[in-house]
Structure formats: structure tokens, C-alpha cells
Amino acid sequence: MSTATVGYTNDEAKAKAMALGAKMRRMGGWYVAEHRLRGMLAYLQTMIATSIGTPVLYLYALGVGLATLIDANIGEGASAVPYLVFVAPALLCSAALTTATEEFTYPILLGFKWNPIFFAINSAPISGGQIINGVFYAVTIRLIGQSIVYYLFMIAFGAIPGLWGWLTILTATVTGMAIGTILMAYTASMKEDRGQLAYIMRFGIIPLTLFSGTFFPLDTLPAFLHWIGWISPLWHGVELSRVLAYGYEEPGSLTAVHIAYLLALTIIGVVIARRVSARRLNK
Amino acid sequence: MxxxxxxxxxxxxxxxxxxxxxxxxxxxxxxxxxxxxxxxxxxxxxxxxxxxxxxxxxxxxxxxxxxxxxxxxxxxxxxxxxxxxxxxxxxxxxxxxxxxxxxxxxxxxxxxxxxxxxxxxxxxxxxxxxxxxxxxxxxxxxxxxxxxxxxxxxxxxxxxxxxxxxxxxxxxxxxxxxxxxxxxxxxxxxxxxxxxxxxxxxxxxxxxxxxxxxxxxxxxxxxxxxxxxxxxxxRQYSTREVLELRFGSENNAAVAKRLKGIGDRIEELPDRILVYADNGEHELARVTELGLNPVTSLVRRSSLEDVFLRLTGRSLIE
Structure with missing residues (x-):
């Protein structure tokens, strides 16, 4: 049997409130991440099946199967590599992108609209910005975990010749975040789902996956379509991953642009999502 | 526990x-x-x-x-x-x-x-x-x-x-x-x-x-x-008791006019007449003395609902 005391003065309450408030202002986002990760356990089996099934299927189908039709190495000079080595970093980034688009959209709409748990969290000492931070932390953890598994399969398939290949785990994660956080900001502003998310997936994400230098180099496309790659976070992530995975040659300044672009989009996405979320919760 | x-x-x-x-x-x-x-x-x-x-x-x-x-x-x-x-x-x-x-x-x-x-x-x-x-x-x-x-x-x-x-x-x-x-x-x-x-x-x-x-x-x-x-x-916005009288929907309006002076306040509703009074039974006796015979009558204690409806009105709020 436990005992709690409810008698108090405002000064006593204030002292406790100030101490706890300071802690939650500091740590709140991590508690949201803990909650979100716990929520993900509800579909743990799907997560594991996806994490293992996706690399096996895609690496085999494209890197091994389709590769039998592609005799020539991809790229020029020292950068020329077998198709498997060329396509594997792109598949890793695409997988991260797919997971990010799922985790940064429907759970956000769920929390605001379908099962408005974000309002309950906000009733505790957690701000709208911290809710967004928490989702961001949780999805980042999932993306890193999933990318590690994917990377192990890439090694098993012999798709990673470079020493710095393991860094593609991070580039894939950031690629997912760069698009995901922008989608999160948009989803946080959605009042109703009238199929916008499905539309974005079908006519935004899938074309992006096809035309971002993933399955074939961007310069094989007509010049007037190259802009798709330049604005596509996936193209920047894929190119960066290729630099790290097998030493794909490109100007150092372009590598810097890849990193800056991906990080900038991630930051912009988070900042806007935080603002939208705070405004939506403060009715 | x-x-x-x-x-x-x-x-x-x-x-x-x-x-x-x-x-x-x-x-x-x-x-x-x-x-x-x-x-x-x-x-x-x-x-x-x-x-x-x-x-x-x-x-x-x-x-x-x-x-x-x-x-x-x-x-x-x-x-x-x-x-x-x-x-x-x-x-x-x-x-x-x-x-x-x-x-x-x-x-x-x-x-x-x-x-x-x-x-x-x-x-x-x-x-x-x-x-x-x-x-x-x-x-x-x-x-x-x-x-x-x-x-x-x-x-x-x-x-x-x-x-x-x-x-x-x-x-x-x-x-x-x-x-x-x-x-x-x-x-x-x-x-x-x-x-x-x-x-x-x-x-x-x-x-x-x-x-x-x-x-x-x-x-x-x-x-x-x-x-x-x-x-x-x-106490402030109602009386101790409320007498509810029903004379039939078509008769309520005419009867209400004859009830002036009964109770502290009378409220006419489409289906019944409410008489606000400290002693509902006493007021019911006065109504009967006037030769009025309600179809049904009910004396009840005043409730917060009476206060609420008096203060916020009876029209439907949507």
C-alpha cells in the first residue's frame, strides 16, 4: 500500500513544478521517442520482415538478377564498377526513404487526428516542438537500425568494396530524414486525409526513386530532366553514398553540396514541423 | 492499493x-x-x-x-x-x-x-x-x-x-x-x-x-x-419546488393566462406549465380551487436544471 499526500501550498507546488518543468524542457523529446519506439513494437514483426526482406529481394533481383543483363561496368575510369556495386548504395538509400515516408507521415496524422495522442502528450509537460523532436529521434533510430541490417546484406552480396562503406548507413539515414521531415511538416498541417499522402507517395516518392540516378546514372537521362536529380534529396544521398561505398569520383565541392543539401532539408523540415505542431496544439 | x-x-x-x-x-x-x-x-x-x-x-x-x-x-x-x-x-x-x-x-x-x-x-x-x-x-x-x-x-x-x-x-x-x-x-x-x-x-x-x-x-x-x-x-434563481401541470398541448396557453398570481413565477412550455413556488402542493390546491383540473400534475424539488434553463434559455443550442 502506498501513500500520497495531496495537501500543499502554492509555494510547495511551485517549487516542484519548477524542478520538474526544467527536467522536462531538457528531456521531453526523448520521452516522446521512447513512447514512439514502444508504439513501433506493435508492428515489430513487420519491421523485422521488412528490414530483412527488402535487402534480400532488391539486392538479389537487381544486383544479381538484372545485373546479368548488364555486361559493362557502370561509370568511367577508376569509378567504373559492376552494376551490383553501383546500385546497392542507391537501394540502401531508397529503403531508408521508403521507411521515412511511412514513419514521418501516418503516425503524425494519427497523433493529431485519428487517435489524437499528441494532445494528451501536450497536456503533460511536453511541448509541440518536443513531440516533433521525439518522433524525429525515434525514426532516426529505426532508420539507423534498418540501414545497419541492409548494410550487412550488402557486404554479404559483395557490394561494398570501399573502406568507408559503413558511412552509407548514415547517408541513407540522412536521406530518409531530408525527405521525411519535409513530409512530416506537411502532414502536421493536414486537417483531413483526402488521399494527399497516397498521392504524394505515388506521384512524388516513386518518380523520385526512379529518376534520381538510383537504377541508372542521371546523365543517361535527357538533359532537360537532370533538374529532377538536382533537387532530389535521394539523388544527393545516392551520389554521396557511392562516393563512400566505392570511391565514385566527383568534385569535392559537389560532395559538400550533397551533405549541406541533405542537412539543410532535414533542419528546415524539423523547424517547420515544430512550428506547425505548436500552433496546432495551441487551440 | x-x-x-x-x-x-x-x-x-x-x-x-x-x-x-x-x-x-x-x-x-x-x-x-x-x-x-x-x-x-x-x-x-x-x-x-x-x-x-x-x-x-x-x-x-x-x-x-x-x-x-x-x-x-x-x-x-x-x-x-x-x-x-x-x-x-x-x-x-x-x-x-x-x-x-x-x-x-x-x-x-x-x-x-x-x-x-x-x-x-x-x-x-x-x-x-x-x-x-x-x-x-x-x-x-x-x-x-x-x-x-x-x-x-x-x-x-x-x-x-x-x-x-x-x-x-x-x-x-x-x-x-x-x-x-x-x-x-x-x-x-x-x-x-x-x-x-x-x-x-x-x-x-x-x-x-x-x-x-x-x-x-x-x-x-x-x-x-x-x-x-x-x-x-x-435558492437565488429558482424556488424550493416546481409544480408541473399538463392540461393538453392545445389548452396550456389558455389555462396559463388564468393562472396569474399562482406561485412566484409561471413558465409556459408547449407541453406543460411550470409553476415555481415554495410549496407546490399548496399552489396545486389553489389551481384546483379555480376549477382547473390538470390531466397530470407533479410537484418536485427545484433543481439546477431549472436554474440552468432560466439563465441560458430553452432554445436549442447547436
Whole structure:
């Protein structure tokens, strides 16, 4: 049997409130991440099946199967590599992108609209910005975990010749975040789902996956379509991953642009999502 | 088992104090200059029709909605500045249950407790205590979606108590529940009240307000129409008894004209005539002496509903 005391003065309450408030202002986002990760356990089996099934299927189908039709190495000079080595970093980034688009959209709409748990969290000492931070932390953890598994399969398939290949785990994660956080900001502003998310997936994400230098180099496309790659976070992530995975040659300044672009989009996405979320919760 | 030790508050300083509180959405004032104080351990109600501004007021007290004008202080702190600090001392039961349906019943309590910085080792036994308090021990591992409406409500209340809140905010706590579920809930809330928790609730159920509130304000169109204990409001705005007479829908209007001078006040409704008086039987005798024979008659005690309808009108509010 436990005992709690409810008698108090405002000064006593204030002292406790100030101490706890300071802690939650500091740590709140991590508690949201803990909650979100716990929520993900509800579909743990799907997560594991996806994490293992996706690399096996895609690496085999494209890197091994389709590769039998592609005799020539991809790229020029020292950068020329077998198709498997060329396509594997792109598949890793695409997988991260797919997971990010799922985790940064429907759970956000769920929390605001379908099962408005974000309002309950906000009733505790957690701000709208911290809710967004928490989702961001949780999805980042999932993306890193999933990318590690994917990377192990890439090694098993012999798709990673470079020493710095393991860094593609991070580039894939950031690629997912760069698009995901922008989608999160948009989803946080959605009042109703009238199929916008499905539309974005079908006519935004899938074309992006096809035309971002993933399955074939961007310069094989007509010049007037190259802009798709330049604005596509996936193209920047894929190119960066290729630099790290097998030493794909490109100007150092372009590598810097890849990193800056991906990080900038991630930051912009988070900042806007935080603002939208705070405004939506403060009715 | 959860046992809260009732204590006299060490101070009579209000835990919640509002002065000329205003909340505007563009040009519409949902709350239009209300003032009130709530003492520690008090059970305080906002009674009003839909759209009166009750929930908006509750969100401002809950430090999640920024006020447009006026002063508001919760445990001596300004919610515009100290939102998280204030919320750390509150328990909130929203109008609609927003439990996490991805988690099981007990996990909802464990996860929510973490938002108050509570350790996992503390939260395990605490969650079990609260499940017992909410009569949900058997459902600890159930899915939230499998609970009845009353069970979900009790779980939401249990969740709101995870941090031993100093103030419990309840927005229409029993709306949509069947009578059994309402009575169980009232019992639980009454226990909390006995234990000294400050209860602030909104309702449009008069019996609920009478059961639970030491003091209440009747709110309509964002302003306070009346304030007092349920008994004092009845005394002030109604009579001790009400005589309800039915002469048939077609005859009520004509009969009402002949009843002038009977009771303190007469209200004519389409289906019946209400005579407000301190002694209903006495007035019924006077009606009969006039040679009027109602189809049915009923003498009842005046209720908060009479006060409510007098202050907020009888037209449908949607």
C-alpha cells in the first residue's frame, strides 16, 4: 500500500513544478521517442520482415538478377564498377526513404487526428516542438537500425568494396530524414486525409526513386530532366553514398553540396514541423 | 492499493485565479472576460450549454491554450510563461478519450508516467494501484479498443492521476456513458475529492454538477451568468419546488393566462406549465380551487436544471 499526500501550498507546488518543468524542457523529446519506439513494437514483426526482406529481394533481383543483363561496368575510369556495386548504395538509400515516408507521415496524422495522442502528450509537460523532436529521434533510430541490417546484406552480396562503406548507413539515414521531415511538416498541417499522402507517395516518392540516378546514372537521362536529380534529396544521398561505398569520383565541392543539401532539408523540415505542431496544439 | 491522505491545505491562496480572461479566435470571443478563483481542495464546475466556452477555459487552465487577454495564474504561475511547469502538476481528462490504441491498457499508464519524469521502477506498482482504483486490474493486458466506453473513461482518469496531480481537470467526464458507468465514475471522483484533490470540471449534466461540485459557475456565450454552490444557485434563481401541470398541448396557453398570481413565477412550455413556488402542493390546491383540473400534475424539488434553463434559455443550442 502506498501513500500520497495531496495537501500543499502554492509555494510547495511551485517549487516542484519548477524542478520538474526544467527536467522536462531538457528531456521531453526523448520521452516522446521512447513512447514512439514502444508504439513501433506493435508492428515489430513487420519491421523485422521488412528490414530483412527488402535487402534480400532488391539486392538479389537487381544486383544479381538484372545485373546479368548488364555486361559493362557502370561509370568511367577508376569509378567504373559492376552494376551490383553501383546500385546497392542507391537501394540502401531508397529503403531508408521508403521507411521515412511511412514513419514521418501516418503516425503524425494519427497523433493529431485519428487517435489524437499528441494532445494528451501536450497536456503533460511536453511541448509541440518536443513531440516533433521525439518522433524525429525515434525514426532516426529505426532508420539507423534498418540501414545497419541492409548494410550487412550488402557486404554479404559483395557490394561494398570501399573502406568507408559503413558511412552509407548514415547517408541513407540522412536521406530518409531530408525527405521525411519535409513530409512530416506537411502532414502536421493536414486537417483531413483526402488521399494527399497516397498521392504524394505515388506521384512524388516513386518518380523520385526512379529518376534520381538510383537504377541508372542521371546523365543517361535527357538533359532537360537532370533538374529532377538536382533537387532530389535521394539523388544527393545516392551520389554521396557511392562516393563512400566505392570511391565514385566527383568534385569535392559537389560532395559538400550533397551533405549541406541533405542537412539543410532535414533542419528546415524539423523547424517547420515544430512550428506547425505548436500552433496546432495551441487551440 | 492507492491511499491518499487527506490534509488540510496549508494555505487558502487560490490554486487557480482568473481575471477578465479572454480567448478570441479572430473576431469571435469564445471566452469573453470571465473571472473566478478556485481554492485548494475545492471541487469547482463550469456548467453551460455546448459552445459556451467551457472547454476553451479548461484548455487555458490546462496551460495548452494561450489566452488572448486578461490574467491567469495556476499554482501562482503564469501559464503563458510556465506551461510545462504548470502541466507537471495537473491531471487532465479531455472531453474525448485520447488513449494510445497502439499500446495495451497498463502500458498506457507506464508510457504516460514517463512524461512526468517518473522512473520505470516507480511506475510499475503505481500503474497497478491506479488500475485497481479504476477497477481495471483484470483488463491490464487488454487492448484499449476492446474496452467499453466507461472503462476507457476510467483508464483516462487513471492516466491523469499517474503523477499524483494537485489539480485534476475533467472536461465533460461522463458524457456518452450509461447510468451505471456514470455512477462508478462519480464514486471514483468523489473519493478523489474526499482525499483533497482540487477538481475542476465542465459538464452540462445538472445531476453531475450537484453530485460533484462544491461551487460552480453557469457559463453562456463566453461569460459567467451566475456563481455559487448548487443549493445557493437554486435558492437565488429558482424556488424550493416546481409544480408541473399538463392540461393538453392545445389548452396550456389558455389555462396559463388564468393562472396569474399562482406561485412566484409561471413558465409556459408547449407541453406543460411550470409553476415555481415554495410549496407546490399548496399552489396545486389553489389551481384546483379555480376549477382547473390538470390531466397530470407533479410537484418536485427545484433543481439546477431549472436554474440552468432560466439563465441560458430553452432554445436549442447547436
Amino acid at each position: 492507492l491511499t491518499l491522505v487527506p490534509q488540510q491545505s496549508a494555505s487558502n491562496e487560490p490554486v487557480i485565479s482568473a481575471r477578465n480572461l479572454v480567448k478570441k479566435y479572430k473576431d469571435f470571443a469564445a471566452v469573453d472576460g470571465i473571472s473566478f478563483d478556485i481554492a485548494p481542495g475545492e471541487s469547482f464546475g463550469f456548467l453551460g450549454p455546448n459552445g459556451a466556452g467551457k472547454s476553451t477555459t479548461m484548455r487555458m487552465i490546462g496551460a495548452v491554450s494561450t489566452r488572448t487577454e486578461g490574467d491567469l495564474s495556476i499554482i501562482g504561475l503564469d501559464p503563458n510563461v510556465y506551461g510545462p511547469e504548470i502541466r507537471s502538476q495537473l491531471g487532465v481528462v479531455p472531453q474525448s478519450d485520447n488513449l494510445d490504441t497502439e499500446l495495451r491498457v497498463r502500458d498506457n499508464l507506464l508510457v504516460y508516467g514517463r512524461y512526468f519524469g517518473l522512473s520505470r521502477s516507480y511506475l510499475g506498482p503505481k500503474a497497478d494501484e491506479l488500475l485497481e482504483f479504476a477497477q481495471l486490474t483484470e483488463k491490464a493486458k487488454a487492448r484499449v479498443d476492446d474496452l467499453s466506453g466507461g472503462m476507457k473513461r476510467r483508464l483516462t482518469i487513471a492516466r491523469a492521476l499517474i503523477n499524483n496531480p494537485r489539480i485534476l481537470l475533467l472536461d465533460e467526464p461522463t458524457t456518452g456513458l450509461d447510468p451505471q458507468a456514470r455512477h462508478i465514475l462519480w464514486d471514483r471522483l468523489f473519493r478523489l475529492k474526499e482525499q483533497g484533490t482540487t477538481l475542476v470540471l465542465t459538464t452540462h449534466y445538472m445531476d453531475e454538477a450537484e453530485q460533484l461540485c462544491d461551487r460552480l459557475v453557469v457559463v453562456d456565450k463566453g461569460t459567467i451568468m451566475a456563481e455559487g454552490s448548487p443549493a445557493s444557485l437554486i
